[in-house]
Amino acid sequence: MIEEAAPLIEMPEEALTPREHRLERGAAVLRWGAIANTALSVLVMLLALAGGLRLIPDLFPTLHAALLARVAAPDDAAIAGVILLTQVNISLLLVLMVGILAREVWALVGVWLLALVNLAAVAVFGFTPALLTVVFAVWSGIVITRDTGAFRLNPVMLKELRGRMRGVRAFFVLTVYLALMSSFTALLYLVYIPVNRATGSAAAGEVGRVLFMGIVGIELVLIIFIAPAFTAGAITGERERQTYDLLRTTLLPSPSFVLGKLESALSYVLLLLLAAIPLQSIAFLFGGVTEGELVLSFVVLTVTAITLGTVGIYFSAITPRTLTASVRSYSATLIGAFVAPIVASIVLSVVRTALGLSSPIIEAALVYVNDFLVSLNPIATALTTQELLINRQVVGFWTDTLASNGSTIPRVSPWITFTIIYLVVSAVLVVLSIRRTRKVEG
Amino acid sequence: MTDLIIETQDLRKRFGKFDAVNGLSLAVPAGSIYGFVGPNGAGKTTTMRMLTTLTRPTAGEAWVAGHSVLKEPRAVRRAIGYMPDEFGVYDDMRVWEYLDFFAACYDIPENNRKRLIDDLLELVDLTHRRDDMVDKLSRGMKQRLSLARTLAHDPSVLILDEPASGLDPRARVEIRELLVELAKMGKTIFFSSHILADVSEICTHIGIIEAGQMVAQGSMQEMRSQLMPHREILVTVRDADTAEKALSLVAGLPGVVNVQRLDPRGGRSRLRIDYTGDDEGVAAINQKLAAENIAVLGFTEETKDLEAMFMRVTKGVVT
Ligand SMILES: Nc1ncnc2c1ncn2[C@@H]1O[C@H](COP(=O)(O)OP(=O)(O)OP(=O)(O)O)[C@@H](O)[C@H]1O
Ligand SMILES: [Mg+2]
Numbered sequence: 023m024i025e026e027a028a029p030l031i032e033m034p035e036e037a038l039t040p041r042e043h044r045l046e047r048g049a050a051v052l053r054w055g056a057i058a059n060t061a062l063s064v065l066v067m068l069l070a071l072a073g074g075l076r077l078i079p080d081l082f083p084t085l086h087a088a089l090l091a092r093v094a095a096p097d098d099a100a101i102a103g104v105i106l107l108t109q110v111n112i113s114l115l116l117v118l119m120v121g122i123l124a125r126e127v128w129a130l131v132g133v134w135l136l137a138l139v140n141l142a143a144v145a146v147f148g149f150t151p152a153l154l155t156v157v158f159a160v161w162s163g164i165v166i167t168r169d170t171g172a173f174r175l176n177p178v179m180l181k182e183l184r185g186r187m188r189g190v191r192a193f194f195v196l197t198v199y200l201a202l203m204s205s206f207t208a209l210l211y212l213v214y215i216p217v218n219r220a221t222g223s224a225a226a227g228e229v230g231r232v233l234f235m236g237i238v239g240i241e242l243v244l245i246i247f248i249a250p251a252f253t254a255g256a257i258t259g260e261r262e263r264q265t266y267d268l269l270r271t272t273l274l275p276s277p278s279f280v281l282g283k284l285e286s287a288l289s290y291v292l293l294l295l296l297a298a299i300p301l302q303s304i305a306f307l308f309g310g311v312t313e314g315e316l317v318l319s320f321v322v323l324t325v326t327a328i329t330l331g332t333v334g335i336y337f338s339a340i341t342p343r344t345l346t347a348s349v350r351s352y353s354a355t356l357i358g359a360f361v362a363p364i365v366a367s368i369v370l371s372v373v374r375t376a377l378g379l380s381s382p383i384i385e386a387a388l389v390y391v392n393d394f395l396v397s398l399n400p401i402a403t404a405l406t407t408q409e410l411l412i413n414r415q416v417v418g419f420w421t422d423t424l425a426s427n428g429s430t431i432p433r434v435s436p437w438i439t440f441t442i443i444y445l446v447v448s449a450v451l452v453v454l455s456i457r458r459t460r461k462v463e464g
Numbered sequence: 465m466t467d468l469i470i471e472t473q474d475l476r477k478r479f480g481k482f483d484a485v486n487g488l489s490l491a492v493p494a495g496s497i498y499g500f501v502g503p504n505g506a507g508k509t510t511t512m513r514m515l516t517t518l519t520r521p522t523a524g525e526a527w528v529a530g531h532s533v534l535k536e537p538r539a540v541r542r543a544i545g546y547m548p549d550e551f552g553v554y555d556d557m558r559v560w561e562y563l564d565f566f567a568a569c570y571d572i573p574e575n576n577r578k579r580l581i582d583d584l585l586e587l588v589d590l591t592h593r594r595d596d597m598v599d600k601l602s603r604g605m606k607q608r609l610s611l612a613r614t615l616a617h618d619p620s621v622l623i624l625d626e627p628a629s630g631l632d633p634r635a636r637v638e639i640r641e642l643l644v645e646l647a648k649m650g651k652t653i654f655f656s657s658h659i660l661a662d663v664s665e666i667c668t669h670i671g672i673i674e675a676g677q678m679v680a681q682g683s684m685q686e687m688r689s690q691l692m693p694h695r696e697i698l699v700t701v702r703d704a705d706t707a708e709k710a711l712s713l714v715a716g717l718p719g720v721v722n723v724q725r726l727d728p729r730g731g732r733s734r735l736r737i738d739y740t741g742d743d744e745g746v747a748a749i750n751q752k753l754a755a756e757n758i759a760v761l762g763f764t765e766e767t768k769d770l771e772a773m774f775m776r777v778t779k780g781v782v783t
Contacts, residue, residue: 036537174574180568185554267546272541272617
């Protein structure tokens with residue numbers, strides 16, 4: 023997964039005030055940080071490849087010692103971890119960069135938090151590449167903290183939330199949503215109990231788990247439908263109401279506009295997710311569900327909402343009409359998260375049977391491609407993550423044994439790769455939407 | 465030469481093969497009320513969209529408040545308040561929220577916004593509608609609210625696209641009075657209109673555009689003298705003899721181009737004097753007649769209104 027987002031953002035060509043100038047400098051520093059991290063992760067990947075192909079002897083232990091010294095894991099797992107963590111840093115740097123340009127308060131806090139967390143990663147895990155991020159985050163933090171007054175509540179978000187929360191509509195939607203979820207849960211329970219009796223095994227844990235998975239599943243499906251619907255009209259709606267030009271003649275920065283739209287839609291979706299947590303907790307009454315599952319399911323749900331919301335924003339930015347934007351958002355989601363991975367995994371299984379279990383390298387490659395495909399789809403990710411959690415007690419990294427020659431390879435629970443891929447896609451789409459809204463018609 | 469606050473040089477905008485604006489050179493002096501008049505499709509809106517940085521010119525340059533619309537769009541945006549020809553409504557907003565939102569977009573600190581909103585509402589006389597929903601306002605009120613919005617960041621130039629269109633006569637007068645008031649506050653007002661009466665009553669300058677080209681522009685005075693080479697004075701006297709006497713007296717005066725007897729009306733004789741002098745000259749003619757004991761029943765200057773001027777320049781294309 024090569025990071026491509028960094029060069030995408032173009033800085034506004036004209037800074038008016040010292041304040042704007044400072045914010046742009048702070049954002050530019052983070053962009054350099056993202057570029058530096060990209061270079062670093064490419065370098066580590068090349069070295070890992072060289073080590074894996076035995077081009078350079080004993081490279082893995084050296085890399086492990088240099089990059090993640092304090093983590094006692096197999097060398098290859100440690101190196102995979104370094105690459106993933108670097109990707110996380112790149113995504114966070116990009117998100118914060120956009121946040122600074124949009125003058126979001128969370129960006130100001132986030133920059134320092136990022137520096138702190140990375141510093142801790144160096145101290146605790148010996149994750150030395152984090153020093154790169156520490157340097158850039160602190161540098162940017164110093165630049166922007168000199169003018170904390172520049173950071174404010176996003177006016178677009180405020181406006182949208184005022185409108186969205188007014189009257190009964192918002193609460194009507196919430197009520198319908200909760201009613202649907204509750205009746206679904208009840209239905210699931212009523213259907214499942216007799217089935218369970220018939221088979222004779224009446225383990226309460228089993229009931230709890232089925233309920234939990236059912237609720238999370240329906241929530242995922244709802245989010246997949248709701249998130250793009252909330253955002254696909256965000257920018258086209260302004261065009262249709264003829265308010266878009268008004269906004270563009272103000273001094274509102276494009277990043278504020280795009281992020282404000284996204285934040286307001288997501289905060290509502292988040293409200294829906296939080297409202298369903300009590301329902302999920304019913305599953306606890308039956309046992310069989312752990313807090314880990316609750317947290318991970320929440321992460322997958324939130325990340326799905328963020329990314330699909332961003333897909334809606336993106337198509338809203340590049341399309342003139344809301345209807346077209348919605349159709350395109352759903353089509354893109356359907357193809358990117360469902361059709362393409364499913365078709366690809368069918369092809370993959372055909373390839374696997376055709377090749378047989380000949381070479382360990384091919385087998386490992388197929389395993390990784392399959393993991394990648396699982397990580398493209400939120401539902402597959404949720405199921406696989408839970409399966410790993412229950413059957414192998416795996417939350418993050420684990421070691422798998424190849425069938426062909428019995429050697430081991432490092433693997434990651436799909437929720438991690440899913441989160442990274444989806445957040446990077448979001449960051450790229452946000453940046454593209456900003457560029458689009460900044461453009462003056464020719 | 466006075467300071468120009470809006471200036472364009474050979475501005476062009478081409479849509480496909482069609483030149484919507486074709487080599488326009490505008491000159492709007494600071495502090496003026498500039499009426500930008502032209503028939504439908506003349507290119508007024510297109511010009512304004514280029515001045516407000518919403519559309520990039522195909523060729524040429526434009527400066528607003530000393531900033532190039534091409535190179536310093538943000539500085540231009542800070543200097544202008546723009547009201548498009550379509551009123552953009554957020555249907556789910558209250559009047560004060562509407563202003564609060566735009567003030568925030570102009571980065572006005574929250575502490576100052578409440579005062580600002582009160583002042584703006586007072587200025588456009590909407591204080592009593594502060595908490596109403598925007599889409600419940602009448603068209604005239606929306607237009608005034610829109611005007612208030614353009615003032616949120618205290619811009620030096622207002623660019624208003626047909627601020628009086630679709631309003632009833634009363635609302636039109638209200639908008640007109642507001643514009644005059646704003647001009648008194650030192651703002652330059654550049655507005656487009658079809659309604660010539662509006663333009664002639666409040667403008668200090670006008671520009672007439674047709675088919676993307678400037679046909680004539682300048683101060684009202686200049687325009688009058690340019691388009692109407694002489695003023696016309698109508699003198700009414702009791703009978704034909706007196707008229708003859710007056711005619712021979714006036715004919716020799718400096719500045720008088722032509723004197724002509726008109727058909728008598730209501731039993732009274734009339735003369736039309738074509739005169740190129742200034743106001744003092746007009747007064748002097750009147751006095752001269754009185755000094756020669758010519759009994760004058762009426763002495764009026766025919767004001768050639770803008771309508772005639774406009775029809776003449778645009779060859780009657782206008783609606
Ligand atoms: N985006 C566009 N694409 C193609 N043609 C356009 C576009 N915008 C304007 N035009 C054309 O340019 C010409 C000038 O339009 P413009 O809106 O500037 O006129 P106007 O003087 O404002 O007219 P009105 O008095 O009707 O508002 C018209 O013929 C119009 O059809
Ligand atoms: Mg127009």
